[in-house]
Amino acid sequence: MLRFMLRSSLLALVATPVLLVGCGRDVARNTVAPATDLPSSAINRTADPDHMRGGFGLARVKFVHASPDAPAVDIRVGWRKAAEDLAFPQDTRYLRLLPGWRDIKVNVANTRTTVIAARLKLRPRMNYSVFAVNTVANLEPLVLTDDLTRPAAGKAHVRFIHLSPDAPAVDIAVQGGPVVFPNKSFKDYTPFTPLPAGTYDLEVRLAGTDQVVLPLPGIMLEAGKIYTVFAKGLVGGTGEQALGAQIIVNSVDRNRWEQVADAEGAVEDLR
Numbered sequence: 001m002l003r004f005m006l007r008s009s010l011l012a013l014v015a016t017p018v019l020l021v022g023c024g025r026d027v028a029r030n031t032v033a034p035a036t037d038l039p040s041s042a043i044n045r046t047a048d049p050d051h052m053r054g055g056f057g058l059a060r061v062k063f064v065h066a067s068p069d070a071p072a073v074d075i076r077v078g079w080r081k082a083a084e085d086l087a088f089p090q091d092t093r094y095l096r097l098l099p100g101w102r103d104i105k106v107n108v109a110n111t112r113t114t115v116i117a118a119r120l121k122l123r124p125r126m127n128y129s130v131f132a133v134n135t136v137a138n139l140e141p142l143v144l145t146d147d148l149t150r151p152a153a154g155k156a157h158v159r160f161i162h163l164s165p166d167a168p169a170v171d172i173a174v175q176g177g178p179v180v181f182p183n184k185s186f187k188d189y190t191p192f193t194p195l196p197a198g199t200y201d202l203e204v205r206l207a208g209t210d211q212v213v214l215p216l217p218g219i220m221l222e223a224g225k226i227y228t229v230f231a232k233g234l235v236g237g238t239g240e241q242a243l244g245a246q247i248i249v250n251s252v253d254r255n256r257w258e259q260v261a262d263a264e265g266a267v268e269d270l271r
Contacts, residue, residue, distance in 0.1 A: 059122035060094040062129045062146070064248065066163045068233045068241045070136040072109040077102055085109045089232050089246045099124040104141075106132055115139050129228070129250070133187065134165050146250055147192050148226055156197050156221035161189040161230040164243060169207035170231070174200075175217065183207045192250075197223035204231060204245075216245055226250040 075083040106116035127146040172181040204214035228248040
């Protein structure tokens with residue numbers, strides 16, 4: 001009965017069109033990548049009215065290493081090191097930053113070799129995920145706005161992102177059942193979507209077929225939490241580079257917006 005209810009809920013979901021940003025980098029020819037502006041019109045913006053009250057008026061940014069053959073990286077925001085030795089497929093916590101234009105650099109870990117350099121315009125009290133995607137020879141940023149609106153009682157929010165560079169377009173489906181999110185190509189993503197909390201058996205199929213290329217059994221969604229599930233790795237890859245899925249918990253401690261007394265921590269994050 002529970003499985004029937006979950007499948008019925010999944011059938012009611014609708015994916016929205018995608019908006020992608022970034023520019024390719026050939027590391028062999030471009031060991032120090034030039035800065036690239038990411039204009040506000042190029043960033044998928046989703047309003048988060050629950051985050052528009054009180055607090056410092058900061059932005060929050062999460063960084064995700066999603067390039068399967070790239071080495072570990074250091075990430076700098078301005079002159080501050082935001083992440084160190086971040087390896088595939090790890091992610092950082094949300095970093096609190098002042099709004100406005102911020103210079104982002106992704107360096108090979110423990111070196112000055114910059115493989116991604118970009119300027120990102122941050123809006124106050126908005127949340128962002130910056131993914132380093134594609135193969136190392138074509139490394140690029142994918143910037144998404146994260147809608148962290150609190151899920152309704154008994155619900156979780158989840159989105160899917162196709163981040164396997166050489167995998168074809170896929171459908172996300174209930175195991176042995178109907179397609180939930182059809183025809184997602186590399187760098188395509190779904191919105192954060194409400195689902196009843198529970199355990200889901202899903203599968204990734206070649207788009208338009210019944211051929212399963214990646215089973216996703218036992219996806220546990222806890223009530224009140226927000227998740228990103230992304231396809232990772234390479235077709236035919238082995239070890240860490242094998243085709244698979246990674247789950248990120250996007251939920252944050254919402255009270256941190258209001259912790260005005262935590263001035264020392266806020267200043268440290270802004271440096």
